[in-house]
Amino acid sequence: MRYFVHIGYNGLQYNGWQKQPGVLNVQGVIEKYLSQALKTEVFINGCGRTDAHVHASQFFFHMDIEQEWDFDLKFRLNKLLPLNIAVFDIIPMEGLPHARFDAVQRSYDYFIHTYKDPFLNGLSSFYLLDNLDFDKMKQAAAVLPKYKDYRAFCTSPDKYEHTICNVMSASFAVDTNGDKLRFQISSNRFLSKMIRIIMGQLLKIGRGVLSVDEFENYLITNTTPELITPAHPQGLYLSKVTYPYLNLPPRVEFSSILQKQTDVTWRTL
Template sequence: MRYFFHIGYSGTHYKGWQRHPYGVGVQQVIEASLEKILKQPVAIVGCGRTDAGVHASQFFFHLDVAQPWEFDMLFRLNKVLPPDIAVFDIIPVEGLPHARFDASKRSYDYFIHTYKDPFLHEASALYQVRNLNLDAMQAAAALLPLYTDYRNLCLTPAEQDSTICHITEARWFSDQQGDRLRFQITANRFLSRMIRILVGQLLKTGTGALSLQEFESYLSLEKAPKHLSPAYPQGLYLSKVTYPFLDMAPRPTFSPAFHQVADASWQTI
């Protein structure tokens, strides 16, 4: 029998979702917790990967068991897990849908604050830049759905089975004061560190270090960037994962990073 687990986590103290030989990943912590409860080895499959320090306000993994448990797994697992990993729902599914391969759409949010704030340093990325050209950043973001091959904006294109990504949405938001920014992007898939690389390039268009034409030349594969500098990991959240058979709203609402688009504190640029 297969279960889908709907979870969220703060990635600050982890080397990403996946197991690593050089640090603790979220997957390792959850598997160890499940093994304590089920008294047997456990292997789970996540909906994707996140880099070290990256968060997930919505994430799914699946687990196969021979027999359904007869206790409150949601309560027991949350009690065993550390405070920075939470399980919101446990969903029995028919057949064998795959948490990673059957996901049809993924959304990420990247949060920036331009002033030093001790309460945001682990939930948002600090870029102390003034007078960003937000219109140029939005114009550059609007180009993303027009292109599909993102080999120039991936750290390891040779290691990818494909560098084709179908981006359906990419836009910037700002708070009323203009000192907090939010970049939202949705696609069927993303490449290694692609979103953080994109944010880094989009910030360059905002400072004037990169023209809109040069940014588009990277997308059209006419030119490749000399250097790829990913944006800081703590600003990035995997915020929504959608399946043909499962479309759930993210659960967290308490963090400043989880404001919904309709929230009056965010305005479309």
């Protein structure tokens, strides 16, 4: 039987989702405790591969389990797993749907705060910046859905069969004080470090060292910027994954305080 498992995790201590030897990763930790709980070796397939120190407030993986369990697996997993990984739902699926390949849309949030706050450390990216030009950043973000080829904003474009991404939306929101910023972007797929590279370029626009036209020209010409400066990983969240047959709301009560604040008190630019 195939199951989809709906989880969230704080990625600060992990070297990304993907299992790899010698480093702490989310996939390896979950497989360890799943195998322990079910007393058989379990392998899982995730809906994506978040980078080191990147969070996921909504994430899915699938697993195939032959023998049905006779206990509350969600409860047991949440007891076994470290506090930075939470299991929200375990969903039996018909047939063999794939957590990664069947996803039709992924949405990410990127949070920035421009003042030093120890309570946001690790939940948002700290940039000591004054007077960011939010209007110009908004203009640049609005350009993104007009283009399909994101070769310019990828660290290793040649490792992909193609660099086409269907970016459906991109927008900014800011809190009432103007010192916390949220960038949201949705697409069918993302390339390696694509969002962090885009965010790094948008910060340059906000600081006035890059124009909106120069930013758009990278997309028109597929030219990689001479200096790629990806934004910090700590402010990035995989926040929504959508399937044709499964569209669960994120479990916001388990998400960062920033995400709850933006839905209530922030204004869209």
